[in-house]
Amino acid sequence: MIKAWETDPNFKYEIMREPGGEHLLSCYQCSTCTLGCPIVEVGKELGFEYNPRKVIQMSILGLRKEVLSRPEIWFCASCQICYEWCPQDVRFSEVMGAIHRIAEREAEKGNIKIESRRPDFEHAFLNQVRKYGRQYEAGLMREFYKGRLLQMIKDYRKMGTALFLKGKVALFPDKIKNAEEVARIFERVEEEEKKIAEEAGKA
Ligand code: SF4
Numbered sequence: 001m002i003k004a005w006e007t008d009p010n011f012k013y014e015i016m017r018e019p020g021g022e023h024l025l026s027c028y029q030c031s032t033c034t035l036g037c038p039i040v041e042v043g044k045e046l047g048f049e050y051n052p053r054k055v056i057q058m059s060i061l062g063l064r065k066e067v068l069s070r071p072e073i074w075f076c077a078s079c080q081i082c083y084e085w086c087p088q089d090v091r092f093s094e095v096m097g098a099i100h101r102i103a104e105r106e107a108e109k110g111n112i113k114i115e116s117r118r119p120d121f122e123h124a125f126l127n128q129v130r131k132y133g134r135q136y137e138a139g140l141m142r143e144f145y146k147g148r149l150l151q152m153i154k155d156y157r158k159m160g161t162a163l164f165l166k167g168k169v170a171l172f173p174d175k176i177k178n179a180e181e182v183a184r185i186f187e188r189v190e191e192e193e194k195k196i197a198e199e200a201g202k203a
Pocket residue numbers: 026027028029030031032033034052053056085086087088089090091092
């Protein structure tokens with residue numbers, strides 16, 4: 001049962017202030033996104049619940065902590081099917097990006113705990129692009145598995161060896177020309193994110 005005093009009626013506006021979250025209130029709960037989502041099907045096979053329509057409903061109802069703490073919000077594969085199929089142009093994949101950013105800010109403040117390694121993976125991935133202007137797999141693995149060598153061996157025992165033998169994992173970074181311009185794009189994005197976070201703090 002939802003207790004009104006435990007909800008945050010501003011949560012929907014918080015999402016809508018984030019880039020990508022603007023169309024949240026256009027949702028009329030038709031479930032088309034959920035019916036087309038491949039992760040919903042994976043969840044049925046593996047025994048977890050993933051439901052884009054429900055995430056939107058909970059967000060509009062103001063269940064802020066429940067939404068931000070749910071491990072399932074990190075299962076979205078950003079495949080954009082929901083974006084394409086939605087009759088209301090809600091752009092759920094982008095709404096999910098907005099929810100992710102709010103969750104990461106709350107985790108930094110110690111208000112919630114994110115039960116997923118995905119944010120760490122995404123940061124490690126983007127850090128390589130920022131440094132080299134392209135992906136550097138060995139650097140990504142080093143950063144993502146820092147302090148978790150046994151886990152890395154477990155995860156990559158078979159696939160990692162095959163990728164390495166096929167030359168898909170470069171040992172040394174291959175920086176692109178003008179990588180500094182890519183780094184500048186990251187700086188601009190960080191400045192924008194800082195502004196949004198400051199405005200969110202004032203609201
Ligand atoms: S996001 Fe779009 S497709 Fe999904 S329930 Fe809302 S209106 Fe329907």
